[in-house]
Amino acid sequence: MKLSQLASQLKAEHVGEADISGVASVTSAKSGDLVYAADEKHLAGALSSQAAAVIAGEFAREAAAKKPRLIANNPKLAFARAAKILQSGSQKPVGINPTAIVVPEAKLGKDVFVGPLCVVAGGTIGDGTHIGARTTIAPDVVMGKNCKIHANVTVRSGTTLGNNVEVQSGTVLGSDGFGYVRDDETGRYEKFPQVGRLEIGDDVEIGANVTIDRGALDATVIGRGVKIDNMVHVGHNVTIGENVVIAAQTGISGSVVIERDVIIAGQVGIADHVRIEEGVILGAQCGVPSNKVIRGKGVVFWGTPARPIREYLKELATLARLAKKK
Numbered sequence: 001m002k003l004s005q006l007a008s009q010l011k012a013e014h015v016g017e018a019d020i021s022g023v024a025s026v027t028s029a030k031s032g033d034l035v036y037a038a039d040e041k042h043l044a045g046a047l048s049s050q051a052a053a054v055i056a057g058e059f060a061r062e063a064a065a066k067k068p069r070l071i072a073n074n075p076k077l078a079f080a081r082a083a084k085i086l087q088s089g090s091q092k093p094v095g096i097n098p099t100a101i102v103v104p105e106a107k108l109g110k111d112v113f114v115g116p117l118c119v120v121a122g123g124t125i126g127d128g129t130h131i132g133a134r135t136t137i138a139p140d141v142v143m144g145k146n147c148k149i150h151a152n153v154t155v156r157s158g159t160t161l162g163n164n165v166e167v168q169s170g171t172v173l174g175s176d177g178f179g180y181v182r183d184d185e186t187g188r189y190e191k192f193p194q195v196g197r198l199e200i201g202d203d204v205e206i207g208a209n210v211t212i213d214r215g216a217l218d219a220t221v222i223g224r225g226v227k228i229d230n231m232v233h234v235g236h237n238v239t240i241g242e243n244v245v246i247a248a249q250t251g252i253s254g255s256v257v258i259e260r261d262v263i264i265a266g267q268v269g270i271a272d273h274v275r276i277e278e279g280v281i282l283g284a285q286c287g288v289p290s291n292k293v294i295r296g297k298g299v300v301f302w303g304t305p306a307r308p309i310r311e312y313l314k315e316l317a318t319l320a321r322l323a324k325k326k
Helices: 003-010 040-047 075-088 309-325
Strands: 013-015 033-036 053-056 069-071 159-161 172-175 180-183 188-191 197-200 211-213 219-222 300-302
Touching (some): 003 013, 003 069, 003 075, 040 053, 053 075, 159 172, 172 197, 300 309
Parallel strands (some): 053 069, 159 197, 172 211
């Protein structure tokens, strides 16, 4: 793609012209690649690289180097969007691999790809969706357009995926929740019905080896634009609002509500019936006890039980002083 064409799609300005075929880091760039400089201190390295062009901010407009460049308000964001544009232009496989099993009642849209050894046992798959090797799609699954399901994913019955959803390998969507009722007379536990649904919105990305349980009787809901890292568990009846980001190894218990724009760092543990209000930031290894409400848009919480980081640091400082006196 011409740099000028890319600039037009990104709504950015361009200085000079070049043919762009891919993206790379500054150190690994070669002819035809596009790199970016997030700030002025990284500009010299980007301009001296072997890349065909550089995405940078306003600080690069008057640079003396002759290398072509795009001028964007947020170079890193523009670079990410450029990578997506360039990737979308590559040839995508379509059709059903001869080793896949697709039952006659399954409804496949246009330009769908079903990879080797897949099982599609029913449901509806939207136009342009890619199903990776050894993936299993159960009956009563509805999958939107242009989804990308990587190898070895399991999608259970009652799961709905919106458009442009990406799911990495090893993930299980719509499994039974962890719900049991104790018989006080015998001390044994009996399983509570797990017959609800899992609803995943548009533009959601789910990492590798993630498990998201369907609702017990109603629905587990993952809102539009949610990004979930590897090895995250989401329990039954959880509701996650739009544009929430969840880092690796986080565990979310049943009936939790996480409002929009929340950021959850790695290894956070959230007990049942918790509400995390809009814009909260939970730091790594936070613990939130049952039935708590965490509120404070833009406030960083830390520790177990989770509290505002300023409060947490004051407590640590107090403990340090007490230890020193002792």
